[in-house]
Amino acid sequence: MRILIVHNFYKQAGGEDTVFHAEAALLEQHGHQVEKLSFSNIEVNSLPEKLEAALGVVYNPRSARQVEQKILSFRPDVVHVHNFFPLVSPAVFYVARKLQVPVVMTLHNYRLVCPSALLYYKDKVQTENIHKTFPIGAIRQKVYRDSAVQTASVVLTTGLHKLLGTWQQKVDRFLALTPGAADLFRNSSLKLRPEQLVVKPNFTEDLGIGATVREDYFLYVGRLTPEKGLETLLQAHALQPFRLRIVGDGPLRERVEAHVKQHPEAEYLGFQARPQVLELLKKSKGLIFSSEWLETFGMTIIEAFSTGTPVIAAKIGGAEQLVEHGVNGLHYTPGNAAELAEKVQQLLTEPDLAATLGIAARQSYEARYTPEANYQMLVAIYEAVIGPVKQKHAATTPQAFLKV
Structure with missing residues (x-):
């Protein structure tokens, strides 16, 4: 299996980065061909760079070209997106669909249903934005980085793509990390189809059992x-x-x-x-x-x-x-x-x-939560989205070609 894994790094390293590298390594260890296409916010420092990133948050043409070039050269069976915000943009989903490559995305945070990404601001859990296509109130409250402008950018991106049907039509599977998170996304403004959302937890290597007698x-x-x-x-x-x-x-x-x-x-x-x-x-x-x-x-x-x-x-x-x-x-x-x-x-x-x-x-x-248990789940998800694409190609390929 050939897997293209796409990820946008933030300036500060986080758990998403760890999972991105760990899953890629896990797939390679099992003999799959893996390519990683990454973008980094560290590269966005000057005013022109920040302006370009802000203008491209809804659809970034430069990122779209990079994704298309990578897909055409690597020819993956599936594209797995860990984070597209802000540099990759939802362009990755449109390019993959145009090139008829199925897409899987891990939901590491709640950004698609709330611009805060955490459902936590003003020192408490906030869930009022989950069901709103454009949570305008979040802009007034500056829930993302305490900035009305940056919050509005997230609201515009996620809301516009809700209207365009991006989340329902361009992503084959969303991976929630727990059943509770899955329920939240399932009952949100994303309006996902039931088969689009599956639960797959993260994993960790076997760290070895600690001391039998513990310190206090x-x-x-x-x-x-x-x-x-x-x-x-x-x-x-x-x-x-x-x-x-x-x-x-x-x-x-x-x-x-x-x-x-x-x-x-x-x-x-x-x-x-x-x-x-x-x-x-x-x-x-x-x-x-x-x-x-x-x-x-x-x-x-x-x-x-x-x-x-x-x-x-x-x-x-x-x-x-x-x-x-x-x-x-x-x-x-x-x-x-x-x-x-x-x-x-x-x-x-x-x-x-x-x-x-x-x-x-x-x-x-x-x-x-072992690597092997996770590998079995991940490959089963990939196979489930790849299968229909292969069937479609087989149905549209002339029989004479199939016999060669």
Whole structure:
């Protein structure tokens, strides 16, 4: 199978980039021919470059030519898009359809139904834009990068293509990462056909099971931003102090540093390379996933599962789907610091429960989030969209040619 994978990198690396590289490598390991076509916002710095990117957000002719050239030279069986915003633009879908190549797109965020992409702004979850073709109110609220102009650009792009039928007619399969995210997209202004939307989670390599006897600290790994529930985490720690290690960086760094100065049980480690993070994870009593927005997934959760580490997670979004309360981790109500502190104390005072949850966490990984399990799902999706195209070509190809 020949797969062309298309991705637009942001200026700051994120989980989408990790999945883009990981899925490409996974397919290559199984003998498929893979080409990667990538664009990067790092290249957009000067005023003329920014103006060109802004004007091309609805349909970028330059990107369209690059996509067409790549398809004509590589001749893929399927095109898999991870992110098209802003440089690739929806042009990729039109070019692929013109050249009769099926398209699959992973829904890493909610940008198609809300310009915020997170469904989180003004410090809370916001879902009022999901059913609107053109959410004008979002422009007034500046939900994207606190800019009315940039928000309007997203609203125009996604809304216009809703009217044009791009999402319904030019994309063969959308991949949602959890059933909850799939339900949200299914009942949105996208008005997708039932067969267009399938669930395929992300995966992680086998990181190896952690220590049998764990140290009595809990670990937070992630961006230091409001939607990640940092304030709830710090409040919980202040209520019932426990050993806490925080890894990551972001705008709330000073808040975290101030907390650590006042609470010696907490330790801020800043940004850490992946090997160091994994070492910390394998020794920890549990991972705290405090995110309070509707995460489409939760990579650190399945990484914890791989190491046999239980997860305490806010019951919302991807975490609610991945973590089964009392099975491979514990839930608490988003924003409820006292409840989070209670769950931490439960794992500290009930070692048998912590051990049982850790064993089940590893079992969850082995059943659903291994590279091999993901490969089988991904190839089945590709084959499902390639099949009709091959049948169509066979039906329109002269029989005499088929006999040659």
